[in-house]
Amino acid sequence: MNFDPTDEQRRWRDLAREFAQGEIRPRAAELDRGQKFPYDIVAEMARLGLMGLTLPAEFGGSGGDFVAYNLALEEISRADTSVGITMEAHISLGCAPIAAYGTQEQKEKFLSKCATGERLWAFGLTEEEAGTDAGGTRTTAELEGGEWVINGSKKWITNSGTDITAGVTVIARTGTREGGRPELTAIVVPQDTPGYTRGQAYEKLGWRASDQHPLYFEDCRVQRENLLGERGKGFRQFLATLDGGRVAVAALSVGLAQACFDEALARAKEREQFGRSISEFQAVQFKLADMAMEIELARNTVLKAAWLKDQGRSFGREASMAKVFASETAKRAADQAVQIWGGEGFMEGSAVARYWRQVKINEIGEGTSEINRQIIARSLLDESAEEAKEKMVAQ
Template sequence: MFELSKDHEDFRQVVRDFAEREVEPHIAQWDRQHHFPTDLIPKMGELGLFGLVVPEEFGGAGLEDEGAFTFQCVAIEELGRVDQSIGITLSAGVGLGINPILTYGSQEQKERWLPDLVAGRALAGFGLTEPEAGSDAGATRTRARLEDGQWVLNGAKAFITNSGTDITSVVTVTARTGEKEDGSAEISAITVPAGTPGFTVEPPYDKLGWHVSDTHGLTFENCRVPEANLLGNRGDGFKQFLKTLDDGRIAISALAVGLAQRMLEESTEYAKTRLAFGKPIGVNQGVSFQVADLAVMVEAARQLTYKAAWLKDELHAGRRSLKEVKQAAAICKLYSTEAAVTATRIATQVFGGNGFMEEFPVARFYRDAKILEIGEGTSEVQRMVIARGLGLPS
């Protein structure tokens, strides 16, 4: 059993208090209006939520040797317990925005972008998915060619989180920059500052859920950025985003745990207070057994998630292997996200007709849950990764 430290649990309460104070009173309205709460982001920055895995040198918390990634998952879980859109804003803001720059960026790139991102004065996106390259990310069609000391980008990206807010400062984009000797695509990562000529943020998507999260398509038409905007080594983009996704899968799992936890709380309370035939509906085994199943799913999902987070922190300390983390990330992501989708279905059933009404939060969580099985690698991709990790032929 992976038990969090007292520091982690104390931090959980801090984030829970913040979420219940700053998010809960407003989230239903934000969801109805599809409103991205820009003013909330600096408050999250002041609390240190964007800097938990970042060294002090760039304004972060300097928790690298104290379970930093586990702290990050705690924060995502607690925000996700109140609202999934706010949880994914943090998860993507760090995992897809900050981490690629922190892990692969030059000193100049880190100094340029990280302080504002950590402080919540800015957000960053990660442009990987394309209209015809989702799970098959190696089929990237966006291209970048070197011309007179500049990268010239042409192509399109789809479903990019935090890419079109008023405070978005940069998007890291994967692009084909040539061919390898074996004829396969050479894929590199390039940072593109917001407002660069030729970089267009498309109108926001009309989504089933995550109404408060910022999500756009992006297009690049002869978009020019300096050669120095290459992130890491040329041709390493594929390896970079695969590692980025491994970390992101654990974070999405934490987001799913927050959702399942909220469904357990809502269903338990409703089963105690909703009367039918003169008695609380929780006296009926048909209801109580469903709530019991929720408790089992929450416990299992949380254990898998924080085992994976612990392994990630141990990897940073040099005590675990990348293979272990990769397998644990796929396992927790698969189980937790599918459990979260099931949890919303159970909670909606427990609430009956009220579960179909937007005045009750279970309806919003029901809409928000499905994307968890898709983003950061679909459930099918996770099963493929797990099978390969077991040594089965690909």
């Protein structure tokens, strides 16, 4: 067993770390306050190859492996999870399904600019009635005169409304299967398609410099060829997409947990009470030890899941484990970091207060902790992880 990253993986991690610490971290507080999408940062990340890290080189991506991507994403998120989620949603949710299921023509048309990160692509699954229960999708797509006619709406879709967004892949109901289950299909919709509009950006507790909008489709027509993969395979496609996404959200959580630890350690060394550094008190030392221990475990879990994916092996259960453990590690780390900072940690403007606000979404996005625990449990009860997930989402 080898725990050392390859030279290439190390190169991506170090590149991301240098850029994140030098260019993102100093601006994270201002970006959060202003709730502004950081176009210049994303452009520079695109130039460095980070915004297309795992995407095929043939279409302008960097062709890196999944471990390298997760190492880099951890570093970006350590500086700012708003930027981390922008990168993650673009690569794992927006572009990866097109790279995996798209035709050569679709890849040339939609992926080429996005794989460089010059343009962004979004992934629209969630709806008002379809959150955890994605089988509750109401958005419909009907074939009419050689075109898909899409009607419905989506909610909270990341990267859907920036000035550089090129389009979205929507999951729509294209029919009903036996027993009333929906036939779900993925369809790509370019940004300027008539009948496709976006509502106001959301005001959020965290990820405030990232971009999410509600999407509306009213008799929105796209070519029949915009079908992604096969008709009726949308369900399987988004389950596979979310597996990869869960590992990446777990990496993002490790980055945030590490940022909490960095702040806590610095404060513990600097702050004096009773004439001594508070780092000399065992109560504070144990908090730091617990944080470091859990972060190490979470990081190993993320990297194991990423490694399995790189080997082409099944990694669904490990993805869910990584997602739950890393997001909850980050939550505990944020809580302890504020505790070590004391009252200063409660002040608007303190980094740990921002981390404490940001951390909650990691337990919700790309599958809540509850649903991931059920996926893990069902996989243990002698079902394959894949079947278990299908049942969860379909119920």
